[in-house]
Amino acid sequence: MAAASCFGAVAAAAEAKQAADVFEAVRKADLDLGRIGWKLATANAALCDRLEPGLGFQLHTLDQFDDSSRDAARKHFGFASAVAVEGIFPGSPAERAGLHVDDSLLHVGNVDIAAIAGKSGTTQRLVATQLAIAALPQGQPIEIQALRAGEMVKVVVQPLPACRSRFELRIARDYNASADGTMVQISARFLDTYSEEQVAAAVAHEFSHNILHHRERLEARGVDFGLLSGFGANVKYFRETELRADLLSVYLLANAGYPPGASIAFWRSFGPSKAGGIFRSRSHPHWRDRVATLEGEIARMEKLSVRPVIPVWLGERDQPLTGEWQALIVRHR
Ligand SMILES: [Zn+2]
Structure with a gap:
C-alpha cells in the first residue's frame, strides 16, 4: 500500500472516531438533562394540571444534524427512519416494555412518524413528534412500532402520568x-x-x-x-x-x-x-x-x-x- 493512501485511511479512521466521540458526548448530555426532566415530571404529576403520557425515552432526529454530519450520524446511530430512540431512562415504562436505544420509530400509538415533517438542520420534526406523543390519551397503553437492525418490532408501553413539558x-x-x-x-x-x-x-x-x-x-x-x-x-x-x-x-x-x-x-x-x-x-x-x-x-x-x-x-x-x-x-x- 502506498504511504499516501495508508495515511489517508488512518486520517479517515481518526476523523470517524472523533465524530463518534462527539455524537456520544451530545447523547450523554441530552440524556443527563432528559433524565432530570423525567424524574421531575413524573414525581410531580400530582402538582400539574396539564399532563402527558410519560413513556420515559429521549428521541432525536436526523434533521437535527447539519448537512456536514448527517450521513455520519445516520451511520453512527443506525437511523432507519427519521426519528429514533436516543436513550431510555432507567426503570421507565419504555424500558419495561422492551424498547431499545437506537430503535427507529415508525408509529407511536396513532402517531405516524413518516407523516411528520421538518426542515433540515432544525429541531422542527423532533418538537412536532414530541408534541404529537404528548397529546395521546392519558392512562392507556401505547403500542410502538419500530425498526431494530432491519426487523420490525412492536412493544406496548404502559405510560406513567407526567407533567406535560x-x-x-x-x-x-x-x-x-x-x-x-x-x-x-x-x-x-x-x-x-x-x-x-x-x-x-x-x-x-x-x-x-x-x-x-x-x-x-x-x-x-x-x-x-x-x-x-x-x-x-x-x-x-x-x-x-x-x-x-x-x-x-x-x-x-x-x-x-x-x-x-x-x-x-x-x-x-x-x-x-x-x-x-x-x-x-x-x-x-x-x-x-x-x-x-x-x-x-x-x-x-x-x-x-x-x-x-x-x-x-x-x-x-x-x-x-x-x-x-x-x-x-x-x-x-
Ligand atoms: Zn425564572
Missing part, C-alpha cells in the same frame, strides 16, 4: 435557562459545571414557571418580555413569578428525591459570579434574598409529611398575578 438542551457555551410555557431549555454549560442535583435545581425553577402558567399569566398582565422587562409595572410581576418559581422548585426537588437544599447550593455558587454585580437583572430578586426565601420555604415544607408534598398555595396559579412580590420575599440579613 419538553426539556431541551441548548448546545452553547453560555449560561442560559428559560421556560416558554411548554418547554424548559438549559444550556449544556450547566451540565459541565454543576452537580446533577444543582442542575436539577435550575431545571426545577424553570419547570415551575411552566407548572404555574407564568408565561400566560404575565401575558394576561400585558407585560413586556423584551428590553423593558426590568422597568415600570413589569418589574413587580416578574419578581412575583421569579419568587414563586423558586418556592415551587423546592417541592419539585423533594418529590423527585433530590435534596431541596440543592437550590440553595446552586444559588450560592451561581449567584455571586453570574447573577450579581452589573449583570444583575432588575426583574430578578437578588440571589442572597432568593437563598433566604428558599430557606424559609424548605423549613415550611419539611413540616409536611405527606408525599408528594404539595404547597398549600398551588391553587393561586388559577388567579391573575398580583404583583405582590414583597409578601413572598425573605430578606437576607
